[in-house]
Amino acid sequence: MVARVYIQLSIPFKISMKKIDKIEVKKRIHEEITRAEQDINRLAASVKPVSPDNAIGRISRMEAISARGVSKSALSQARVRLAGLKSALKNLDEPEFGSCFECGEQIPLARILLMPQSKMCVACAESAE
Ligand SMILES: [Zn+2]
Numbered sequence: 001m002v003a004r005v006y007i008q009l010s011i012p013f014k015i016s017m018k019k020i021d022k023i024e025v026k027k028r029i030h031e032e033i034t035r036a037e038q039d040i041n042r043l044a045a046s047v048k049p050v051s052p053d054n055a056i057g058r059i060s061r062m063e064a065i066s067a068r069g070v071s072k073s074a075l076s077q078a079r080v081r082l083a084g085l086k087s088a089l090k091n092l093d094e095p096e097f098g099s100c101f102e103c104g105e106q107i108p109l110a111r112i113l114l115m116p117q118s119k120m121c122v123a124c125a126e127s128a129e
Contacts, residue, residue, distance in 0.1 A: 022092060025109060029089050032113055036082040043075040084117030100124050 047068050091097050098107050102124035111122060118125060 026092055028113055029085055033085045036078055036085060039078045040082060043071050043078060046071040047075055088116040
């Protein structure tokens with residue numbers, strides 16, 4: 001929402017504002033990378049093999065294994081996200097960064113941060129499905 005208003009206001013100063021925008025994008029991507037790395041560390045700790053003895057207290061072994069499965073899929077999602085964020089960071093200086101692969105429209109910052117691996121705007125991504 002905020003990003004959209006910002007882009008509209010910046011139209012008369014498109015070239016210079018775009019540079020400022022990239023600094024902001026870079027900062028936000030770095031923040032998201034830190035968050036993703038924290039998630040990965042936390043999840044990686046919770047997917048360690050469930051010990052066969054009864055050292056896990058009240059939670060049964062079955063429940064522990066099931067919780068571990070949930071963490072495992074969350075972990076692989078977090079890893080995909082981290083890889084997407086890192087490649088977004090690497091592509092940040094490309095002139096086409098942040099533009100929709102399909103229609104060339106600017107992709108909102110919120111979407112870039114949410115789905116850094118996506119190269120299309122919401123409308124094109126939806127019609128591509
Ligand atoms: Zn598009």
